[in-house]
Amino acid sequence: MxxxxxxxxxxxxxxxxxxxxxxxxxxxxxxxxxxxxxxxxxxxxxxxxxxxxxxxxxxxxxxSRAHTTVEPLSLVPTFFIISGIVAMALLIDRAGLAVSLLFMVLGTCYDRVLKHPLEVALIYVAVLGMTWGVFIQLIKLPIKLFW
Amino acid sequence: MDFLQSLLMGFSVAMTPENLLFCLVGATVGTAVGVLPGIGPVTTIAMLIPLTFHMPAIGSLIMLAGIYYGANHAGSTTAIMLNMPGEPSSVVVCLDGYPLAKKGRAGAALAMSAVSSFVAGCVAFMIVAALSPQLSHIALAFGPTEYFATIVMALIMASILTDDSLLTTLGMCMIGLLIGSIGTDLTTGDERYAFGIPSLSDGANFVAVAVGLYAFTEIIEYSGTTAIRQKMSFSFRGLVPSRDDLARSWKPIMRGTALGSAFGIFPGTGPMLSSFVGYSMEKRLADDPSRFGKGAIEGVVGPEAAANAAAITHFIPMLTLGIPAGAAMAIMLGALQIQGIAPGPGVMTDHPALFWGLIASMWIGNLMLLVLNLPLIGLWVRLLGMPFHVLYPPIIAFSCIGVYSEQNSYFDILFAAGLGLLGILFRILGANPAPLILSVVLEPLLEQNFRRAMIIGNGDVSVFLKNPISLGILLFTAAVMIYFKVKKKTIIDDVVNLDDKAREPA
The missing domain is CATH 1.10.287 (Helix Hairpins)
Structure with missing residues (x-):
C-alpha cells in the first residue's frame, strides 16, 4: 500500500x-x-x-513528494460551539432572545461552565444586556426577548 | 479645478459631526481588533455589517473602512512590542521591530512606524483621489469581454496572496462561484440550488457566508488559547526618534509607499504581499544587509509604509470597477450592495458624495490613527491581557443576530454554522478561504458578463483573446503570475530565514 x-x-x-x-x-x-x-x-x-x-x-x-500533515481536528470545541450556534438558530423564533442566547453561551463556554459557573453567568447577562440594548432597543429588530 | 472641488465636497461630507464620529468609531475598533491577535478585520467587518443596515450608506462605509485601515495600522504595535503580529501584514515588522524594542528603542520604532504609515496613507490617499475618476471613465467603456478578463485577473491574482497551490485556489474559487450562484438566476428567473428554502431563493446570504467562514472558524480555531499577559515597561520619552533614524528612514518610506500604492491597485495583491516585497527590497538595497533582523529601522518603516499604502489604494478597484481586491474589500462590497448601491463605475457619477466623502474620511482617519496610536499605546498593550474566552460569546451573539436580522430567517444562522464547519475543514487542510469569499461576491458579475460575451462572440470562446484590452489584461495576469511563482521563493526566503533566527533567542 x-x-x-x-x-x-x-x-x-x-x-x-x-x-x-x-x-x-x-x-x-x-x-x-x-x-x-x-x-x-x-x-x-x-x-x-x-x-x-x-x-x-x-x-x-x-x-507529490512534499510531505504535509493534517492539523488535528479539535473535535470538542467544534462540536460544542457549533451546537451552541445551531441551538440558538432553532430557538430564536420560538423561545426568544434570552433562552436562545443561554444555549449559545453554554455552548461557547463549554470548558468553563462547570469550573467557573459564576463567570459564565456574568458573561451571559452581559451578552444579553448588550444584544437587547443594541438590537431590540436601538435598531428595533422584531426579535422577542422572551417567548 | 474639478478634482479639487470634488475633494472639497468630500471633506465637507466627511467632516459632519456624525461622519467624524463614525470615522472615529471605525478607527478605534479597527485599532483594537488589530492589536488583538484572535480577531481579524475581516471577521469584525462581517460581524458589524448587520448593524450598518440601519445606518446611512456613507456613514457605514466610513466606519467599515476605518476598521480596515485601523487594523492594518495597529497590527504592527504588537509586532514591535511583543514580537506578535496582530495582522498578517505586520509579520515582517516583527523582524526588526522587536529587536529594536529589546534594545530599548520600542518608542522610536513605534513612532517611526506610525509616521511612515501616516506618510504612506497621505500619498496613497492622493493617488486614490487622482486615479479613481480616470479609472472610472475607462471602466465605463468596458464591455463584457473586458469585464470578464478583469474579474478573472482578480481571482487569479488572489492566488498569489495565498501560499496555496494554483490548483487549490482554483478549487476554492469555483466553490465560491457555486455558492454565489445559489438563488434566482438573474437572466431566466429560475431557481438554482435553493432546495425549496425561501431564504435561499433570494441568493445565499452573504453576511452568513462571511460570518461562517471567518468569525465562527476563527473562534473555533482560537478557543482554548489563553491570553498573553506580558508586562511592558514603556516611557514616552523614548518616543522621539533620533536624527539618525530620520535620515535612514525617509528613503525607505518613499520606496515603500510607491511599491505599496502600485501593488494595492491590482486586485488580489494587497498589504501582506506589499509588506513582504517591501522588506525584501529594503534588504537588497541596503548598504549593510547584515543589520537586518537585528533592529534596522529601515526594515520597520519600509514594509510598514508599503502595507499601509496598499491598504488604501486597495479601495480603487472596488470603488471604480466594483471588483474587490481582497476578502475585506469583498465584504465591504457586500455592505454596499445591501445598502442598495450597485458597485461599479456608476458609484462615482451617481453617488459622488459617498465616493468623495469616503475618500476624504480615509485621510481624516489616518490622522486620527496617528493621534490614537501613539499616546494610547499603553492602553492597547493592556488590551492584550483580555482573556479570549470572554470575547467569544459576544462575537458569536452579534454575528448570529446580525445574520438573522437580514431576512429574519433562522435558516441563515444554520447556513452560517454549516459554512463554519466547511471553514474548519479548509483550515485543517490548509486552504485559505479568501479566494472563495471573493468569488461569492463576484459571481453575478462574472456570470452575466460571460453570458453576454458568449452572445456577442456567437459562442466562440476565443472572443476574449481577440479583444485587445481583454487580451492585454489576461497576458498581464499570466506574466505577473509567472513572475511571482518564480520570485516568491526568494521573497519568502528573505523573510522566513530571518524570522527563524529572530525567534531562536526569544
Missing amino acids: LQIQNIRQFWLGVLFAVIGLIALWELPRPIGTLTAMGPGYFPMLLGIGLVLAGAASVAVGIR
Missing part, C-alpha cells in the same frame, strides 16, 4: 470532487447552449471544473 505524502492536497481534492458532484447531481434545468445559456449552464461548468480540479488534486497528492 503506498503512503500518500501530500495528505492535504489529497483530501482537498476529494472535497472539491464531492462538492462538484453534488453540484452536477442537483444541476438546475434547463442547461441551454453556449449562446443561450439556461440557469444550469454556468453551474455545470463549475461542477465539471471542480471535479477536474479535485481529480488533479488527488493525483498531485498521491504523486
